[in-house]
Amino acid sequence: MEELAKAAGIPVRTLRFYRERRLLPPPRRDGRIAWYSEAHLARLRTIAGLLERGHTLGGIAELIGAWENGRTLGGVAELLGLEGALTAPWSEETPVRLTPEELADYFGEDVTPENLTTALDIGYIGVDGENVIHISRRLLDASAALVHEGVPLAAVLAAGRGVRAHTDALADLFTQVIRTHVIGPMDDLPAAEAHRIAESLQRLRPLAKNIVDAEMGLAMERRVRAEIDAWLRQQAERAEGGADCGTDGGTDGGTEAGTDGGTEADAEAGVDGSTDGGTKIGTDPAEPTADA
Numbered sequence: 001m002e003e004l005a006k007a008a009g010i011p012v013r014t015l016r017f018y019r020e021r022r023l024l025p026p027p028r029r030d031g032r033i034a035w036y037s038e039a040h041l042a043r044l045r046t047i048a049g050l051l052e053r054g055h056t057l058g059g060i061a062e063l064i065g066a067w068e069n070g071r072t073l074g075g076v077a078e079l080l081g082l083e084g085a086l087t088a089p090w091s092e093e094t095p096v097r098l099t100p101e102e103l104a105d106y107f108g109e110d111v112t113p114e115n116l117t118t119a120l121d122i123g124y125i126g127v128d129g130e131n132v133i134h135i136s137r138r139l140l141d142a143s144a145a146l147v148h149e150g151v152p153l154a155a156v157l158a159a160g161r162g163v164r165a166h167t168d169a170l171a172d173l174f175t176q177v178i179r180t181h182v183i184g185p186m187d188d189l190p191a192a193e194a195h196r197i198a199e200s201l202q203r204l205r206p207l208a209k210n211i212v213d214a215e216m217g218l219a220m221e222r223r224v225r226a227e228i229d230a231w232l233r234q235q236a237e238r239a240e241g242g243a244d245c246g247t248d249g250g251t252d253g254g255t256e257a258g259t260d261g262g263t264e265a266d267a268e269a270g271v272d273g274s275t276d277g278g279t280k281i282g283t284d285p286a287e288p289t290a291d292a
Helices: 002-008 012-020 038-052 057-068 076-087 100-110 113-122 137-148 153-183 191-283 286-291
Strands: 028-030 033-035 096-098 125-128 131-134
Touching: 002 012, 002 038, 012 038, 038 057, 096 100, 100 131, 100 137, 100 153, 113 125, 113 153, 131 137, 137 153, 153 191
Parallel strands: none
Antiparallel strands: 028 033, 096 131, 125 131
């Protein structure tokens, strides 16, 4: 009961009062433990919304009774049940309260005024006195893991802002599909139809998540494969460039060193040496002999 009251943002005594007035269905019992579900939280949020619109607790109790008994009360009872299905949370994220020291343990020197301002602007964190409330344990852990892998927190937040924009677009797409093909017109909604819509929404929650998760996995496979193919092509081009350099170097070097070098050296050393040298050595010594 304390956990439910905390999630709904109301005191435990208010929750007990709602139970006594039968505004809230009883919990599921498991021995001495009472388990409250998302349906209880949705009911509390509906009650809070009706109170803000000026309804009294007595009027809300009558609406809830009409809804649970399948009776029509100006269409409001049907909308009450439908509102509970619509306002039930789609996410299962757990907020995390962090002290400044705990925040530094997660992100170290990346905890800068600029990054904190960006996180506040995106909606990742809120400030409660000297502490920080992060909206999601999973997002917090994932962000910290990326930072520990060497990704700057500023880059993580920039990516998070982009992801938020794309997921908002996905949510708009699913909302339009549900509004058009599941909910339909809301005028003069019969009680049975409201029940059907509420049940359909309950079934659609995991389906939408599964579609997004599957598409994200397939998209990452396509993107990673494209990156690997581009890298392999680059390596192949570099290898071909190295082979061209090796062929040119071997041919030119061999020709110049083996042919040109050998011919010119032989011509200078062998031909000149044997002809000129032989003539000079063989002729010049004979001249003095002839004179003598």
